[in-house]
Amino acid sequence: MQRQNDLIKKINDHYPKLSKGQKLLANYIIDHYEKAVFLTAARLGKIVGVSESTVVRFANELGYDGYPKLQRALEELVKNKLTSIQRVEVTSDRIDKTHILRYVLQSDSEKIKHTLEELSEEDFDKAVETILGAKNIYILGVRSCSSLAGFLGFYFNLVFDNVRLIQTNSPSEMFEHLYRIGPEDVIIGISFPRYSKTTLKAVEFSKSRGAQVIAITDSVLSPLIPYADRSLIARSDMASFVDSLVAPLSLINALIVAICIRKKDAVVDSLESLEKIWTEYQVYENDEEIAISFNSTFVESGL
Amino acid sequence: MQRQNDLIKKINDHYPKLSKGQKLLANYIIDHYEKAVFLTAARLGKIVGVSESTVVRFANELGYDGYPKLQRALEELVKNKLTSIQRVEVTSDRIDKTHILRYVLQSDSEKIKHTLEELSEEDFDKAVETILGAKNIYILGVRSCSSLAGFLGFYFNLVFDNVRLIQTNSPSEMFEHLYRIGPEDVIIGISFPRYSKTTLKAVEFSKSRGAQVIAITDSVLSPLIPYADRSLIARSDMASFVDSLVAPLSLINALIVAICIRKKDAVVDSLESLEKIWTEYQVYENDEEIAISFNSTFVESGL
């Protein structure tokens, strides 16, 4: 994985200092390296809109002795991607094995902070408005994202009567649930690397039917973005083996809280109806008493 | 439920008119009543940062004839918890509606920090050992906790061949999945307020069959604790309407990462087998491009 790390790393390291044209080249290579690998310097420049000499200077800037050397690094990148296997390795190499708990929790806590820095209240509020104004609300998340979709659907069902939750990774089944979507509806597509194709097709289709699309995803470079009317970006962790969905979950919490505050009366009504029904039908499924134990550790820790 | 209604209701009714210091007390009580219930007026004041007399005046302000009376109301509250409806009210009253996103994300980020402060690496490591040594691994989480259970099961299934995931809130069905559990097995019970009875019975039953019990729950006062061999405590939010499962999810991330690092070869094997199979059977379900975001924090963290 040496040279792929080289290229991506080099681009990352140098990005802030690149010229405008060189930034365009950098972006193109990252988004389309499996195409870029076949291009001459002249052709690449033509596609991106810069001169051939800009391309050569870009290669030098990154530390490559000429464009052919950059091409070889591209070839490695194309061949290797970061597979799941590499992500296991990366995780294993970078982490301090005696303090995994601390590493992960701190890391997750920071991801939420970064998400907050990058996400504007304005985008968030607009997404909320879109949801409130929709005729039908479709929620779509598959694989590890199906937990998030399920969580969102669970709470939205207490507020709205028009929620349709889709958690199938099978395209035919997804379309069977989705094909009636129209301009008055909204779809909330939740997708994180390695981006399910089913979710992508769903979102592309929904846009083609005129529906509003809200994307909850990890980056502005996510394949969902071109189809999204509103994008809510939450950090996940692409290097670690485990998809960290902590920041997305926090974002979804915020979404639910915002919706519930706007629809407070509807929520209270629903809950009151349910509580009455549970009482009448003798549905006691929660443990109402908690044991209070008075052992010494409590007193000591100042609880 | 009378007196609990009293305390929360009183706090809600009086909140706008409380002084700054009294608001701090009100917030602390709502967020940590299971701790507050054990505190003297002096200690409570110390923690919150106000004088003891402020605490006494606060009690009076709420209509209690002295702090001990407020404590008794707290005990009722602790026993009964907040109903869902009250939690909607509390959320709505306390939150700054123009900055919901910030409020929730900051709050979630802090919950993870608190969880880290209160959870020892040692307890965590022992839980990991227990899981690694088990014959069968049962994972149980229902309702909003089923998302967490599903997430944990999803990843454990790539490492182990003996995972049994239970997400049913129906006791008869739960027992149909669980009744063969024995002394060589472990059950990971995930339960947060309002504590499903099904999960509680499952954990009680498992202990009676000699299995190892790992509880992922919110407090040492959780009804799971008496049955647990290992307790992993993660903050949830008892005041907000939405169960914040962000800290529990981060804890589960850490668990998965720890297990994967210990069983790295098994994980890599599984992934290699799967990648080969997917290629051979032409299973292309992911969108192969990965997004790379270029902000400075990315570069800094050495990804």
Place this chain on the structure above:
Amino acid sequence: MQRQNDLIKKINDHYPKLSKGQKLLANYIIDHYEKAVFLTAARLGKIVGVSESTVVRFANELGYDGYPKLQRALEELVKNKLTSIQRVEVTSDRIDKTHILRYVLQSDSEKIKHTLEELSEEDFDKAVETILGAKNIYILGVRSCSSLAGFLGFYFNLVFDNVRLIQTNSPSEMFEHLYRIGPEDVIIGISFPRYSKTTLKAVEFSKSRGAQVIAITDSVLSPLIPYADRSLIARSDMASFVDSLVAPLSLINALIVAICIRKKDAVVDSLESLEKIWTEYQVYENDEEIAISFNSTFVESGL
């Protein structure tokens, strides 16, 4: 549960030594005890094809002091049904172990015939009309009945846009899906012995909210009947360990076919839309070619 054990146990114990006519009586009682409970000795004999005195001797053979005593045991049996364990025993004793396949398939084929004899086209047509005129269609079936509910929902979703499928045996979750039901809606409750309480509560609740209730169940003595506007009775097998849901499934087939014929244009539209979408999004999930092998057994068997 004493006396129920008595009757089944007595029948099981004495079975090998019973005369041919008495075996017929024994089988009839086990297969139709909810009818037998209402019959006089004369009537029972007539139905089975033996004399009244054979019936009396049968009662004595089993140790009952006269036929009325056997009737009382029958009443207990009817009230308590056969437990799962007894059903295993009964199945094991009565069945010809060398011809299980024939026994079960013939038995299932006959159950469908009996169902046809007892179910009127008129009741069936009225149920169809009720479904066609509903605002929302709720389908409810849990445990072994959830397969039937799922099958019905799968097809109804291609015809209607307002289908709500409930397959949870947890009452709280069931009510969360159901509580908005109203007078313009219909609920199709599918319930067979041992009759889930969740389904029963659902149906009772739905009626109390003024919804139309269609019951798909095994007998006019089913606990669903008092709440049902339309009852579609299909034979299941109360004696065998396995719930035979073959007749109910055939009935559900008929329901789907009837609905599809009435809504033919809507169905064709849906399918055309889906076929177009699957083609456009390259969804090829079915095997379109079948292998044709020309070996000799085909030709010989006259295929």
Place this chain on the structure above:
Amino acid sequence: MQRQNDLIKKINDHYPKLSKGQKLLANYIIDHYEKAVFLTAARLGKIVGVSESTVVRFANELGYDGYPKLQRALEELVKNKLTSIQRVEVTSDRIDKTHILRYVLQSDSEKIKHTLEELSEEDFDKAVETILGAKNIYILGVRSCSSLAGFLGFYFNLVFDNVRLIQTNSPSEMFEHLYRIGPEDVIIGISFPRYSKTTLKAVEFSKSRGAQVIAITDSVLSPLIPYADRSLIARSDMASFVDSLVAPLSLINALIVAICIRKKDAVVDSLESLEKIWTEYQVYENDEEIAISFNSTFVESGL
């Protein structure tokens, strides 16, 4: 798809004007085209009960220049099957709309009889032995077949501790559940037209790993057959829009009964354990009392 359209279309268009004998031919072809494709005019006539010349006249009536031309159209039909849309049309045209219930139930009852005629007890018994001797039992059924798989899994879980139920139509997820299968295991693949590719890949993969494969499918021409060690053929209905899974369900009943009889002690043990647990944990989820109403219709109908 030209010529298949031809044949079905021609049959549909001409049906009302066909003679009685020609209608029999038409029905036979639609219900058994995968057999009809191999038949000479003489043989077809013999099976249906008309003369060879009636068959020739039938071909001419449909616009075919001789019977061989009709055979070629049949081959196309067999290769392409009926699309869902055509099946809706066929169902609608052929069925007597005032007697749908009778038509479907009689038809289903007969399918079970035909299944019994064509399936040998010997094949059935060998399948049972294979299941009893397996280390792990995989059950796979997707789409409308997932109901059947779920039903089989539900009961097998009371007998065995090693059941793995797969109901996902997504190949990647299917492989994640299946990839550890080996020579000591068995997979029961349930597949009916239009034959899911996921099930096909699963079965192909399982065979390649040396596992025993039991196919529950509709025809010896099913794509599962080449990979199956044991084939249990049950009639479904390829012409009707609705997959009739009644015969397969009956076959699955027989399988469950056979297994339970062989493992009677294990089943009784499981049930006894569960009944004890349910009592101890106060799990009362079934309705133990049935209402007995004594209105006049009962007495009159001779119940």
